[in-house]
Amino acid sequence: MIFVTGGAGYIGSHTCVELLNAGMDVTVFDNFANSQIEALDRVQLITGKTVRVIAGDIRDGDALRSALADSGATAVIHFAGLKAVGESESDPLRYYDNNVVGTMRLLEAMKALDIKQLVFSSSATVYGVPQFLPYTEKHPLSATNTYGQTKLAVENMLRDLYRSDETWRFAILRYFNPVGAHPSGRMGEDPQGVPNNLMPYVAQVAVGRREFLNVWGNDYPTPDGTGVRDYIHVVDLALGHVKAVQYLARSAGCNAINLGAGVGHSVLDLVRAFELASGKAVPVKIGPRRAGDLDAYWADPALARELLGWSVERGVDAMCADTWNWQKNNPNGYKGVN
Template sequence: MTSTVLVTGGAGFIGSHTCVELLSHGHEVVVVDDFSNSSPGAVEAVHKLAGRPVQLHRADLRDRAALAEVFRAHRFDAVIHFAAKKAVGESTRIPLTYFDINIGGTTALLHAMNEHGVRRLVFSSSCSVYGETSTVPLDEDSPAAPTNPYARSKYLCEQLLADACAYDPGLSVIALRYFNPIGAHPSGEIGEDPAGVPNNVLPYMAQVAVGRLPELPVYGDDYPTPDGTGVRDYIHVVDVADGHRVALDHLDDETGLRVFNLGTGTGASVLTLLAEFSRAAGRPIPYRVEPRRAGDVATLIADPRRVERAWGWRTTRDLAAMCEDAWRFQRLHPAGYAG
């Protein structure tokens, strides 16, 4: 079923890829983004890839007057909510900013949805809500134990959504706890282009490979993992985007809040990722080991079986494809969308 979908943060890394998936499947897409960590170039690239326009509103979700204007201008069938700050390390330095933006933006969005009768929401959550755990892999019933302000903000948003669903029995929300998204669209037209110095490992790695940064910092080589570096369940961003699109089709399955992991079920260490990306780029990536970063955990790997049982959905792309596609975007856009 096609529909008109509001995508908050739709110019960001995952948001832009999700817009392509939505447009390619016949949905109408409206984007709200403040471009604090994204580029209008991503929206232009989405239009080029999909062959259909995106309607764009530049606004901060916390600006309730501006958000109300967006809701008055369109009749939305559903919302996919990405807009948030997302860097673990940064969140430990500016926690109040993370709470203000991530929780404040979600609260303002829920108010606007309630006022305009929109009752279908896909929320972009995070595997970081699980925190430090000895359980591998993690299923959705694993206890939440966030270890940093970013993760706490995501978990608090989930709790807000649960309370909103209790207040409004007609509200249907799916929270997707996706693991570590990397890669880029296979065309190389859209990818990860963070503002300033990247906070995440693969875009940092890619900028080293293209000569924008001198070497990759590897935070910690003394974790209880096979090579001492952190192990993560890396998932291709196009798979993440497809998971959000498919979630729209299941919002009407039942009301209330439902939580699903999106992941591959397979972990890779930072050094494994580094070796695979070096292979894709055809050159060694220099790196240096730094002390552990505050808020990081040793291992995060998804148990993705719930979403497969419920929807018949699973990931389709491996680590090699993630690295090859990410390198293609960086090679074609050495200075990002501005270059």
């Protein structure tokens, strides 16, 4: 049994599909603050398997321990967390409370129940300004925003805990830029309010929900002047979590592992690919650079291949086609008429 915190979210729900497809049982613990329970209904529809769902907040230690004990879990995948960079800057205490204190409560519950295998949802933001590219796991760590600082704080907590007791097994997965949707068109990214990420914003422009895409800066030292990122299909990312769970079942240690494609694409690259996939125009409006945005970064995914036997299988064309399939079939997300 795998206990999945935040399992109704974008990455969590796609990971639940792949866990079930791999023959694992799943219990989801989620407070549905930034997610819809409908996503888990879709998980069950796609897989034909049952997901046990427990509503609760990871900061509630008693509820968390009770749910974890009741689940019979042998391992935990920890997605639950707030993730909007701008919001983290305006309300840092909320982010430290949810992301750091919440993780501490989870670890306390796991320790009490002697469950010592954890896959943690971290982020490439822990690398900060690139000192070299591609980022390897040995790149210095220095987050440039509060969200990244909370991820780095949790990583440090896990490393400290492992040094104190080497019976723990941790896989710290540093995501690059997850995009895409389940190829069935039944599941995808459903941001609340104005999207914070590029791909759902592009998709909402294409489907007519928004008039144009703001592109923040076209004077970066990149081939077309727009920011370059390493995009990874959410299904590939989900499969990385399955591989990580399997890895922890056979291997001790505390390892940070990049999950990325290992190549960079610009904002305009992604817009053009989406226009081709959707057959829709995506008007853009160029604005000034945003403070704190990096010009370019991408992953070295060699360690994921070595330790997990994992690498990406889906390129930008599939990312765009699957996103469009989701968006056109669910123009208003999970709350819409489907």
